[in-house]
Amino acid sequence: MTVAVVAAVFAGVLPRIADYSAAWDLVRGLTALEVTGVAAIALVNLFSYAPLWMAAMPGLTLGRAVLSDQASTAVSNTVPAGFAFGVGTNVAMYHSFGFSAAEITRAVALTGVWNTLVKLATPAVALAGVALVGDVDPWLGTAALVGSGVLLLGVGTLLTVVTHGRAAAVLAAAAEQAADRVARVARRRPPSGWGARTDRFRTDSLDLLRHRWGHLTAAVVGSHAALFLVLLTCLRAVGGQGADVPWVVVLAVFPLTRLVILVPITPGALGVAELSYVAGLTAVGVDPSAAAGTVLLFRFLTWFLPIPTGVVTWLLWRSGVGQVRSADPAAVRS
Numbered sequence: 001m002t003v004a005v006v007a008a009v010f011a012g013v014l015p016r017i018a019d020y021s022a023a024w025d026l027v028r029g030l031t032a033l034e035v036t037g038v039a040a041i042a043l044v045n046l047f048s049y050a051p052l053w054m055a056a057m058p059g060l061t062l063g064r065a066v067l068s069d070q071a072s073t074a075v076s077n078t079v080p081a082g083f084a085f086g087v088g089t090n091v092a093m094y095h096s097f098g099f100s101a102a103e104i105t106r107a108v109a110l111t112g113v114w115n116t117l118v119k120l121a122t123p124a125v126a127l128a129g130v131a132l133v134g135d136v137d138p139w140l141g142t143a144a145l146v147g148s149g150v151l152l153l154g155v156g157t158l159l160t161v162v163t164h165g166r167a168a169a170v171l172a173a174a175a176e177q178a179a180d181r182v183a184r185v186a187r188r189r190p191p192s193g194w195g196a197r198t199d200r201f202r203t204d205s206l207d208l209l210r211h212r213w214g215h216l217t218a219a220v221v222g223s224h225a226a227l228f229l230v231l232l233t234c235l236r237a238v239g240g241q242g243a244d245v246p247w248v249v250v251l252a253v254f255p256l257t258r259l260v261i262l263v264p265i266t267p268g269a270l271g272v273a274e275l276s277y278v279a280g281l282t283a284v285g286v287d288p289s290a291a292a293g294t295v296l297l298f299r300f301l302t303w304f305l306p307i308p309t310g311v312v313t314w315l316l317w318r319s320g321v322g323q324v325r326s327a328d329p330a331a332v333r334s
Contacts, residue, residue, distance in 0.1 A: 002080055002266045009271035017278060018292035026238045026293040034237040041226070041233045042301040046070075046309065048226035052114070055215035056107040057099065058208070064322045067313045068093040074310020077268030077303055093317055098324035106204050114220045119262065122224065122255035126248060172198035227302060228254050234298040235281070240290025242281075253280035268303045 014020075030038070050065035057065075068090050076086035087108060094104045180190040209216075232250055235243050257276040261269035274295050281291035317323070 002270075005266050006271040009275050013275055014278060014292065017282065018288035020292065022289035023293035023296065026240050026290060027297055029239075030237055038230075038233050038237050038297070038301070041230050042305065045226040045230050045302065046306060048223040049073075052111050052216065052219040052223055053107065055212055055219045056110045056114075056208070057094070057103060058212070060094075060097070060099075064093075064097050067317050067322050068097075070306060070310040070312075071314040071317060072310070073306040074308075074314065076264075077270075077307055077310075079267055081264070082267040083264050089314075093322075096317070096323040102204060106201060106208065109201065110205060110208070110216065111220075114216050115223075116262070118220050118224050119255060119258045122258070123252070126252035126255060169198065224258075230301055231277070231294070231298050234301070235286070235290075235294045238290055238293045238297060240293065241287035242285040243287075243290050243294070245285055249284050250281070253277070253284060256280060270303065273303070274299055 047066055047069075050062060050069045053065040053069060054060045054062065071093065072086040072089040075089050076082035079085045090108065091104050094107070095101070099107075176191055183190045228251060231254060232247055235250060257273055257280060260276045261273050265272055277295040277298070278288070278291045281294065282288050286294070
């Protein structure tokens, strides 16, 4: 399926939208200063997600956070169902760093929730910005409203689970019953103990959120802002007709693609993300060739570049870098 989707996008759909040769000419026309600027922003983005793990896992050092984040991103970008394998990579590495299963589960859950909440909030922020510079396109407005509605629902659910023990127990029981039905249909072993695990998660998360919700929020917003700046910098550097559209308009395109790829159809959303970004940029007035050149450069820096760096960090970890070999828990924070 992955090969079919990628082939359909790059060999079938995108060539009908943009001229690859014209897009490549625009990319080749980058000056040394523009290349330096794009590379600098891309480098910042490459390491921008590590602080979120540090916020969600007290005691985690920057070096270990970078090792795990880069390795898991490389897995996610290359393996079918890569997100699940990426999370598995995080779990294995953090376990080797000396963290408990409960600490790792809490960090994975909170980073995932915070990441999704920002993805849902960004369309509404972009809509407000677009409204200040011109008319709001109906499809942008609709997407922003839907995202805002889901955001409110998600925030409400999170607050309910974390702050109300009885409500959390009811939601956990309902989720376990639904999972039980699915398991029986699939002839799998039904789940159990979700209520107790939810209560432990609620207690642990509430204490962490009281002290570190600001750090979590700043870290995840910073990570998304860094990724957006790579896209915007690529657009400005590549140039072409329409490449000077206001940044808030580009911001309106950015989160919609992030919502589209919430469900990973291909590793790292390869093909799907490119098509969505090019379609969005052309919809707001960017020339198709400029849009294609921008997106291909952007995806090279944000999809391909983490793969070799992730391989390097994985090899370093396999050689023992960052791993805790002592039984002393204090070694985690050394």
